[in-house]
């Protein structure tokens with residue numbers, strides 16, 4: 127049996143602009159499980175391990191599987207069964223969503239089921255944690271600028287050195303510009319959107335057969351599109367979740383998780399109260415060799431790029447043939463090249479370069 131501490135942590139930006147934890151409560155309502163840096167060294171160290179264990183499981187099943195893999199698959203199914211192959215939105219989205227159903231089918235056999243090694247090694251059960259989080263899932267979680275603002279993470283002056291936010295906002299802007307140019311090319315006014323029956327069927331399918339199929343709750347997703355802006359927002363969400371957001375949450379797993387104490391997938395003993403931790407208790411709380419090996423193996427496998435990986439901005443299938451739209455695709459590529467240089471320049475001054483949103487490391491779709 128693995129213990130999942132329902133942790134609460136308070137963070138603080140210190141005078142060196144570092145985002146650091148200053149208090150962790152391991153059991154809600156139990157003040158004796160509140161730990162701080164000023165307490166016993168092992169109490170604080172072990173409390174951070176419990177917190178990191180919770181973050182790891184939440185990351186894997188919610189931020190990775192639910193918010194990127196499952197979202198991309200939902201749009202993929204609707205895209206393939208509602209659009210004809212010459213529809214511009216089909217041409218825009220196809221390359222970004224086409225691989226998610228296949229990898230998700232594998233995931234639902236190998237990783238997600240109750241008895242799988244990956245599921246048993248993480249202390250949050252995948253199906254139940256996804257089901258629980260899905261109750262409060264909303265489209266705002268996928269709209270990155272809105273999500274960052276909602277969480278109070280959007281202001282660089284209050285939270286400096288948050289490189290994911292800074293790079294994600296830049297990539298989001300480039301994707302949105304690309305989508306805007308394509309949409310404006312094919313839809314001359316909002317009435318064109320309203321009168322596009324394939325597009326309307328696609329949105330209805332996503333909302334009712336995808337997002338709300340089980341309980342009728344559409345979770346903020348529209349079931350029809352009435353303006354070009356709504357279409358631009360939706361397509362930007364699909365492409366970003368299927369590319370940049372997935373890259374950000376997927377490819378750092380080996381680097382972050384290979385040293386088990388840095389982010390244990392599970393903890394063995396119940397959370398400790400103040401004064402209870404020492405070296406022996408810490409070692410007995412961490413997962414054993416077999417569980418640790420499984421966790422590291424999955425982190426390694428999930429962090430690997432395919433040998434024939436295609437990256438964001440490249441165009442593997444020449445679906446668009448109009449010169450104006452090909453120019454739009456080339457402009458998008460140039461925007462990404464510019465961002466690549468900007469991020470690399472920033473990284474030169476960092477002790478730990480942030481590389482997960484370098485455009486040449488963002489696969490064009492979700493395949494792992």
Ligand SMILES: [Fe+2]
Pocket residue numbers: 190195372376428492494
């Ligand atoms: Fe993934």
